[in-house]
Amino acid sequence: MDQTVNERIRREVTENDVVLFMKGTPVFPQCGFSAAVVQVLSHMGVKFKGIDVLVDPSLRQGIKDFANWPTIPQLYVKGEFVGGCDIIREMYESGELQELFKEKGVAVPA
Amino acid sequence: MAMDAGEIERLIRESIPDAKVRIDDLRGDGDHYAAYIESSAFAGKSRVQQHQMVYAALQGRMGNELHALALTTAAPKG
Numbered sequence: 001m002d003q004t005v006n007e008r009i010r011r012e013v014t015e016n017d018v019v020l021f022m023k024g025t026p027v028f029p030q031c032g033f034s035a036a037v038v039q040v041l042s043h044m045g046v047k048f049k050g051i052d053v054l055v056d057p058s059l060r061q062g063i064k065d066f067a068n069w070p071t072i073p074q075l076y077v078k079g080e081f082v083g084g085c086d087i088i089r090e091m092y093e094s095g096e097l098q099e100l101f102k103e104k105g106v107a108v109p110a
Numbered sequence: 111m112a113m114d115a116g117e118i119e120r121l122i123r124e125s126i127p128d129a130k131v132r133i134d135d136l137r138g139d140g141d142h143y144a145a146y147i148e149s150s151a152f153a154g155k156s157r158v159q160q161h162q163m164v165y166a167a168l169q170g171r172m173g174n175e176l177h178a179l180a181l182t183t184a185a186p187k188g
Binding site: 033064068069070071081082083084085086087090091 | 157158161162165170172173174178180181182
């Protein structure tokens with residue numbers, strides 16, 4: 001894997017509590033799966049950094065290698081890969097996502 | 111490029127032999143599937159690890175030929 005891309009991903013997920021690698025931006029998601037995760041996070045009122053992989057092909061591939069995960073979106077909380085769209089949706093519905101944010105010390109106002 | 115539901119099921123069973131697999135063609139277009147997979151192989155594993163096992167079974171097709179496969183995995187209860 002490209003070391004520069006790897007470094008950048010590592011920096012993004014360490015320096016930001018909640019990071020979503022997605023297609024499009026939080027305001028204009030370019031894919032239904034990315035949109036669904038944005039919707040969950042926004043609904044919970046969680047602050048997150050959205051990173052658009054569509055503007056950078058090396059990042060789009062790099063993030064798949066980073067997590068050994070073939071699809072986008074990917075959610076990271078405090079440096080840890082939590083999952084893609086299906087997992088986030090399932091965790092949100094079961095209340096586990098709220099628990100996870102609480103455990104990790106991420107503010108969930110809603 | 112789309113994938114046949116039977117082919118998805120076959121690949122999963124090949125790699126996770128005891129798996130109970132149900133595949134729904136969400137839009138009837140052969141391109142948007144939901145898969146429900148239950149296997150004792152998932153016991154004690156995180157959701158991420160469980161999904162990674164399924165992705166491994168699909169041998170690189172996920173994210174390529176298979177754009178839309180909604181996954182739900184579980185270990186048998188009880």
